[in-house]
Amino acid sequence: MALYDWLTFYQKHYQPVGLLTGRFYSKTGEPTDTLLQAEASLAEGQRIKAQSEAEKLHFPPCNSQWSTAERGRVWCTNKSGGVERSWTGVPRKFYSPGSTGVRCVCVEDPSAADEDPNLQKYDGCSPHADSCLVET
Structure with missing residues (x-):
């Protein structure tokens, strides 16, 4: 979740200037499987965090x-x-x-x-x- 918080901060405060070819983006700018897996993990982390917060209220x-x-x-x-x-x-x-x-x-x-x-x-x-x- 710390990675998600970091990403959100940078997306909010900085203007994107391009994509870096490599682990997360192909030469054509398409997301790689690694990026898609990372995004799926972040989404699962968000779901677990929301569930934990709801549980804490209950x-x-x-x-x-x-x-x-x-x-x-x-x-x-x-x-x-x-x-x-x-x-x-x-x-x-x-x-x-x-x-x-x-x-x-x-x-x-x-x-x-x-x-x-x-x-x-x-x-x-x-x-x-x-x-x-x-x-x-």
Whole structure:
């Protein structure tokens, strides 16, 4: 995505003066297969980024606090994760499809963890609590 941001910046601020024959353009100025593959990869990256942003609005990140001396804590507010909303939510573990990691998200409906296989309640935490102590 950094490449896309760089390309967008240069297209916005600089006037094109020609094409460089080689890896991305043929002698006749036609795009090469390499350029077409790169553009397809950028489009896929844009799609994934948009999907991630939509997911963040639906499942905003939790606030978290960690200490080596004590257990950690995750909690939700109506502004946690930098996503302002009308609801507070409850913390849940979120397993993103295609990822090996887990992250804490705020879920508006406490029963959602029962219905969504990607969501899991925190052990030892009330299903309706907006704050949970967690093992580090």
